[in-house]
Amino acid sequence: MMEKKISMAVIRRLPRYYRYLRELLNQNITRISSKELAERMNITASQIRQDLNCFGGFGQQGYGYNVTELHQQIGFILGVNKTQNIIIIGAGNLGQALANHAGFSKRGFNLTAIFDVDTDKIGTKINGVEVLSLENLGEYLEENDIKIAILTLPKQHTQKVADLAISHGVHGLWNFSHMDLEVPGDVFVENVHLSDSLMTLSYHLNKNN
Amino acid sequence: MMEKKISMAVIRRLPRYYRYLRELLNQNITRISSKELAERMNITASQIRQDLNCFGGFGQQGYGYNVTELHQQIGFILGVNKTQNIIIIGAGNLGQALANHAGFSKRGFNLTAIFDVDTDKIGTKINGVEVLSLENLGEYLEENDIKIAILTLPKQHTQKVADLAISHGVHGLWNFSHMDLEVPGDVFVENVHLSDSLMTLSYHLNKNN
DNA sequence: TAGATTGTTAATCGATTAACAATC
DNA sequence: TAGATTGTTAATCGATTAACAATC
Numbered sequence: 161m162m163e164k165k166i167s168m169a170v171i172r173r174l175p176r177y178y179r180y181l182r183e184l185l186n187q188n189i190t191r192i193s194s195k196e197l198a199e200r201m202n203i204t205a206s207q208i209r210q211d212l213n214c215f216g217g218f219g220q221q222g223y224g225y226n227v228t229e230l231h232q233q234i235g236f237i238l239g240v241n242k243t244q245n246i247i248i249i250g251a252g253n254l255g256q257a258l259a260n261h262a263g264f265s266k267r268g269f270n271l272t273a274i275f276d277v278d279t280d281k282i283g284t285k286i287n288g289v290e291v292l293s294l295e296n297l298g299e300y301l302e303e304n305d306i307k308i309a310i311l312t313l314p315k316q317h318t319q320k321v322a323d324l325a326i327s328h329g330v331h332g333l334w335n336f337s338h339m340d341l342e343v344p345g346d347v348f349v350e351n352v353h354l355s356d357s358l359m360t361l362s363y364h365l366n367k368n369n
Numbered sequence: 370m371m372e373k374k375i376s377m378a379v380i381r382r383l384p385r386y387y388r389y390l391r392e393l394l395n396q397n398i399t400r401i402s403s404k405e406l407a408e409r410m411n412i413t414a415s416q417i418r419q420d421l422n423c424f425g426g427f428g429q430q431g432y433g434y435n436v437t438e439l440h441q442q443i444g445f446i447l448g449v450n451k452t453q454n455i456i457i458i459g460a461g462n463l464g465q466a467l468a469n470h471a472g473f474s475k476r477g478f479n480l481t482a483i484f485d486v487d488t489d490k491i492g493t494k495i496n497g498v499e500v501l502s503l504e505n506l507g508e509y510l511e512e513n514d515i516k517i518a519i520l521t522l523p524k525q526h527t528q529k530v531a532d533l534a535i536s537h538g539v540h541g542l543w544n545f546s547h548m549d550l551e552v553p554g555d556v557f558v559e560n561v562h563l564s565d566s567l568m569t570l571s572y573h574l575n576k577n578n
Numbered sequence: 579t580a581g582a583t584t585g586t587t588a589a590t591c592g593a594t595t596a597a598c599a600a601t602c
Numbered sequence: 603t604a605g606a607t608t609g610t611t612a613a614t615c616g617a618t619t620a621a622c623a624a625t626c
Contacts, residue, residue, distance in 0.1 A: 171573075174568070175564065179548075237572065237575075238568045238572050239568075239572060256466065257462040258563075308574065332571070332574045339388075350567070354467075356381075356388070357559055358476070359449060360381055361541045361557060361559040362517075365448065367375075
């Protein structure tokens with residue numbers, strides 16, 4: 161499928177396009193030019209056309225883009241057109257919040273299990289999903305088709321749990337631990353470093369002091 | 370303070386430097402060269418020196434950087450050396466999880482109140498912090514020194530609540546709603562679009578299909 | 579056909595890396 | 603002093619924007 165390498169900058173814009181196209185569909189707008197979409201998104205039309213052409217010619221000269229089709233194509237590129245199983249490792253505040261988050265299932269992510277070490281939590285259900293013992297993680301991954309694990313556990317344990325998950329077939333890690341993971345080249349890590357994010361905000365409020 | 374414009378790319382790396390320097394301190398390492406730090410962080414020494422020199426010459430030729438001093442300087446640049454009051458607007462799953470998150474107070478962020486519209490929640494406490502009615506938000510902001518608001522409410526209401534907060538002195542928004550905010554030029558928005566982040570991860574697992 | 583807008587090439591801009599003189 | 607490593611300038615690389623021929 162891949163010909164030239166797609167830059168990270170482009171990839172990170174795709175979900176935003178997807179979001180704006182969804183909004184257009186909600187407003188029953190079926191056709192849009194790069195120029196008008198650019199105005200709505202506050203970027204250049206040139207960037208939109210360059211970005212989309214990384215994946216193919218989705219538009220039509222003289223007409224623009226068909227919103228339904230473009231939305232669908234980007235959904236396909238992002239892999240949200242199908243169901244993907246995910247697990248959460250770490251049933252703390254954040255893990256629980258993510259388990260209860262409604263938005264993920266809408267985008268095809270199917271939470272099948274939550275893992276923790278706390279015996280008070282093991283055996284209970286969060287948002288209808290069972291909490292299992294971390295001891296059974298390897299076994300569980302062998303028996304189920306899980307490519308994505310959400311890491312919401314204390315940072316001291318994150319690397320070794322990640323290693324375990326990877327050794328049992330997980331290829332994508334959504335890492336909420338406040339540290340960087342080392343993984344093989346064929347595993348992708350998406351970091352959500354909340355403290356880093358908050359510090360960036362703080363910087364902007366304090367830069368003129 | 371500011372002379373030349375600091376690029377966003379540099380700013381987003383600062384919390385990561387801060388994190389690695391903290392780690393060095395924990396290991397009782399008091400001195401480090403850009404070369405060695407670069408190896409640990411998997412970036413180039415050149416980039417480290419360029420980044421740091423945006424803010425001043427923190428190093429010493431022939432020696433390297435004093436870890437304690439550099440850590441402190443970056444903390445100062447990020448504004449985490451002092452206490453900053455923050456509020457959470459929206460006491461749902463995510464709002465509650467953030468309220469319970471221990472890490473923020475460690476970096477000087479002091480949660481003073483949580484706002485919601487749910488009468489069952491108003492008057493209760495989350496992690497020792499009172500939940501107040503959203504109706505009292507404007508009044509509260511007038512009476513307290515709050516520069517940062519965390520937005521964890523349904524996206525349909527986020528823009529108007531943001532407008533209200535801004536009109537009462539809030540200058541930084543940590544936006545967890547799945548939408549983009551429009552704000553005046555002197556207000557900074559840091560977005561945490563979790564769905565976008567998860568879709569980026571999904572892309573990488575599906576790109577070779 | 580004429581008008582509009584894409585796909586794509588070329589130009590510009592900014593960020594990263596390399597090189598090295600300054601200096602501790 | 604000699605060795606090491608910074609601060610900073612120059613070179614390279616990549617990403618964004620502009621321009622325009624292709625074409626619906």
